[in-house]
Amino acid sequence: MSTINTLGPHTPRIALIGECMIELQQRADGSLQQSFGGDTLNAAVYLARELGEGGAVDYVTALGDDSFSDAMCQGWADENIGLGMVQRLPGRLPGLYCIQTDAAGERRFLYWRNEAAVRDCFTTPAAAPILAALPDYDILYFSGITLAVLGAQGREKLLATLIEARQRDARIVFDNNYRPRLWASVEDARVAYRSVLPYVDLALLTVDDEQALFGFADCAAVFAAYEQVGTPEVVLKRGAEACLIRCGGESFEVPAQQVERVVDTTAAGDSFSAAYLASRLKGGSPAEAAEAGHRLASRVIQVPGALIPK
Structure with a gap:
């Protein structure tokens, strides 16, 4: 499979699949600030900002018919994210989570999401034309959280979509984002991850999540496992440390940008x-891309919440 940056001269179409939730940010005085967030939605917003007119970004999810869902859609439209792949399910609601941060800026999450509309994203009758359209995108982007919230039926449909998209020369991007609380067992999560990994072209991995899920001893073991699967491009994110990249048979690291105060x-x-x-x-290049990633992340961690102002 060709690499991510060999799509050709046309403007790429990217679909990000996942869940956006109501976000409550707990402040030091105990008050709550309400916004919206979710891993693939956060990525969609930042991707749309970074690409500008150089790409078309759509978000694929299911929401309710409530005022929070209305506000989400309006916010995404304001960020130039396409809404044509968003289902609105009558009587349903989005999930909700609360972020609590300690003095060092580290997070603790509290979730209310078991009945969230996204759990039926790929199993409703309205999902059929969405699933049929996804293989025509240039890039499909999803995460380990996507795998968890879709459920077994949804994962089967996602896998079939990835296979067909690959056959049409789409590129598949996967962010591992393993959250144990979302899975019945670590074994279930491993089965789900291993089912999709053979179709991934770019794996964006957090080392801690890889170790928690698969028990890898170190970064070399992670690279070895993904090389065996056949993933062409692997990025290991390590927080404030340098990220490690393996692409085209070469391995190298790109230092993170240091900030004075993490919020x-x-x-x-x-x-x-x-x-x-x-x-x-x-x-x-992968090195230039990692520098861009570190540069944006260093700005994001200096501001409360998932999405910084434009």
Whole structure:
């Protein structure tokens, strides 16, 4: 499979698949600030900002018919994210989560999402034309959280879509984002991840998540496992440390950008992934893409919440 930045001269069409939730940010005085967030949605927003007119970004999800869902769609439209792949399910609601941060900016999440509309994203009658349209995109982007919230039926339909998209020369991008609470067991998660990994062209991985899910001893073991699967491009995100990249048979590292004060690490990895992908789509090398990822993430972690102002 060709690399991410060999799509040709046309403007790429990118579909990001996943969940956006109502976000509550708890402040030091105990008050709550309400916004919206979710890993693939955060990536979609930052990707749309980074690409500008150089790409068309659509979000694929299911929402309710409530005022929060209305506000989400309006916000996405304001960010130039296409809404044509968003289902609105009557009587349903989006999920909700609360972010609590400690003095060092590290996060603790509290979730209310078991009845979220996205869990039926690929199983409703209205999902059929969406699933049929997805293989025609140039890039399909999803995460480990996407795998979890879609459920077993949804994952089967996603897998079939990835296979067909690959046959049409689409590129598949995967951010591992493993959240144990979303899975019945670590074994279930491993089965789901292993089913999709053979079709991934760019793996954007958090080392801690890989170790928690698969028990890898170190970064070399992660690279070895993905080389065996056949993933052409692998990026290991390591927070404030340099990221490690393996692409085209070469391995190298790109230092992170240091900041004086970390306010909130929410969406640090999502923003890195978005800027990395945007740079690759614009013809940047993996090293240049990693520099772009670090640059955006360093800005994001200095502002509360998942999405920083434009």
